[in-house]
Amino acid sequence: MKIVARIILLFVLVLIVIPIFSIFYYSFSNTEIDIFSWYREIVNQGDFLNALWLSVKTSIIVGIVTSILGFIISLAWFNKTQRYAVIFLIVVLGLIPPDIIALGISQFSQLLNIRGSNLFFTVIGLMLYSLPFTILLLWSRYYFIDDVIIKSAKDIGMKNLHINLKIIMGMSISTLFSSFIFNFILSLNEYPRTYYLSGYHNFLSEYLYSKLKSGADESIYAGSGLTILVTFILLLLTFVVFKYSNTSDKKG
Amino acid sequence: MHSNKVISNTLLHLLLIICGIPFVFLFIFSFIEIVNGKEIFSLSSFKELFSPIRLTELKTITLRAVLVSLCATLVSFIISYFLFKNASKRFQLIFLVLLTIPLLINESVRVFSWQLLLAENGLFNSMLSTFIGNEVTLFNGSNGNNVIFVMLVSIIPFGIFINTASLSVTPKIYWKVSKDIGMKPTATFFKIVLPISKTSIAITFIISFFLAFSLSSEVNFLGGASKISIRNLVLSFMSSGNFSAIFLLGSILTLLIFFIGISIKSYKKS
Numbered sequence: 001m002k003i004v005a006r007i008i009l010l011f012v013l014v015l016i017v018i019p020i021f022s023i024f025y026y027s028f029s030n031t032e033i034d035i036f037s038w039y040r041e042i043v044n045q046g047d048f049l050n051a052l053w054l055s056v057k058t059s060i061i062v063g064i065v066t067s068i069l070g071f072i073i074s075l076a077w078f079n080k081t082q083r084y085a086v087i088f089l090i091v092v093l094g095l096i097p098p099d100i101i102a103l104g105i106s107q108f109s110q111l112l113n114i115r116g117s118n119l120f121f122t123v124i125g126l127m128l129y130s131l132p133f134t135i136l137l138l139w140s141r142y143y144f145i146d147d148v149i150i151k152s153a154k155d156i157g158m159k160n161l162h163i164n165l166k167i168i169m170g171m172s173i174s175t176l177f178s179s180f181i182f183n184f185i186l187s188l189n190e191y192p193r194t195y196y197l198s199g200y201h202n203f204l205s206e207y208l209y210s211k212l213k214s215g216a217d218e219s220i221y222a223g224s225g226l227t228i229l230v231t232f233i234l235l236l237l238t239f240v241v242f243k244y245s246n247t248s249d250k251k252g
Numbered sequence: 253m254h255s256n257k258v259i260s261n262t263l264l265h266l267l268l269i270i271c272g273i274p275f276v277f278l279f280i281f282s283f284i285e286i287v288n289g290k291e292i293f294s295l296s297s298f299k300e301l302f303s304p305i306r307l308t309e310l311k312t313i314t315l316r317a318v319l320v321s322l323c324a325t326l327v328s329f330i331i332s333y334f335l336f337k338n339a340s341k342r343f344q345l346i347f348l349v350l351l352t353i354p355l356l357i358n359e360s361v362r363v364f365s366w367q368l369l370l371a372e373n374g375l376f377n378s379m380l381s382t383f384i385g386n387e388v389t390l391f392n393g394s395n396g397n398n399v400i401f402v403m404l405v406s407i408i409p410f411g412i413f414i415n416t417a418s419l420s421v422t423p424k425i426y427w428k429v430s431k432d433i434g435m436k437p438t439a440t441f442f443k444i445v446l447p448i449s450k451t452s453i454a455i456t457f458i459i460s461f462f463l464a465f466s467l468s469s470e471v472n473f474l475g476g477a478s479k480i481s482i483r484n485l486v487l488s489f490m491s492s493g494n495f496s497a498i499f500l501l502g503s504i505l506t507l508l509i510f511f512i513g514i515s516i517k518s519y520k521k522s
Contacts, residue, residue: 002338005334008331008334009331009334009347012331012408013347016351016354016405016409017350017351017354019354019365019369019405020354020365021365022365022369023361023364023365026368072264072267073271075259076259078257078258078259079256079257079258079259082261082264085264086264086268088513089268091513092272092506092509092510093271095459095462095463095505095509096275096462096502097466097468097486097505099482100482100486100498100502103498103499104275104277104281104499105274107277107281107495107499108273108277128271128274131271151256154256160259163258164258164259168258185356189356189358191358191360191469192359192468192483204358205358208358209359209360209469212360212361212364212473213360224358224364224365228361231353231356231357235352235353
């Protein structure tokens, strides 16, 4: 029974994970003479590099802002009533169709009539998208913080600000860094919000979507391959940092 | 249970309100129509959203979401059970980590990868044809199988995360007692595992439903002739200038989530 179950699990894993790498394989299979020709072509395309650079810059900003905001909101974990309010926010932000939320933000930006505000509202949209993940990631860390530590800190007269900065942040700094990388990956790859909010700016996800949908330029396989590679490396880094933070906590 | 408040209610509520602004505006914009550059109160969004054509589109999206979420809930629960009972902690961790990869990859790249594999002359049909011995075209753009299949593959990981987490925090005494009284695996599954997991199964279904309801790229890339998705519905409303109908739909979904949340909380209390 155990062997059958393990075979099923491996099959599921292969089915879910492997297809992603098929496009990676296709990106090298254009010609037997020069397997990197599509990579050379895409790197020489100004549009691709501009879209990538804009997405990287925006994702770094989103990563920093969301990590800070997510940390403050995630502190609700330590109080049951506050936690329920945050859970509701997480559920709503995560489950309402992104197209509708993004259009709501877009309409709001038009109402304010701020000129050249596309990038600002794109950051807001991406921030609201990655916020639930940041909070959940931090909560998975707080789960291991013993209640006695907070109680003791309060008993010796520490103020909330000091508890938050010196104890909670101190104990979850690696997770906070993981959440920054996680936010960066999410923002870099997000399509619907950038589509509705970025205006005339062309983000990486928009660029990939339009090129893949039209299917006219085959060098986009290489563009896709590059984004998969970047995401995979960053994801690996996130889990290494996350694992390190948990291990060091257990040792402590 | 943690009960130490380390953040003031004022600050937390202020931040939650700021994050909730888009939803407040969804509600307000549902009743506003712009006529000659002026915003006026109007209920035309109801008329537009509940027109026969839109209702048919919404019905298609909803039924597809129900079908996908039912299948995803069932499959993800069985996989989670297998994972929990038959795999080591190390394998569980690796399995769950690997499952996050497709979720973080660019949406269009992920769906396009599937498009390559599920094409009429793609890898999946070729493998099936070899296995059966006849030429099979089970996966193709015109019968919707592709869309359902890729939606399932996209949503099942979420279900696995929820159910595995739920099974992991189940008190070990349940498993010990079932073993001590000599229950067989099938009986343990139906008499112990299913009853104690009903909340996580319900939550998986609800989350899967809303996720399936939102998925659009799958339909746009793989849907063939039929391309009814929430994004296409939104774009269609936009092109006809009926923004308020989109926001009304968003408000209805928000209220629905709020109602489900309160129901689950009341059920857990009782």
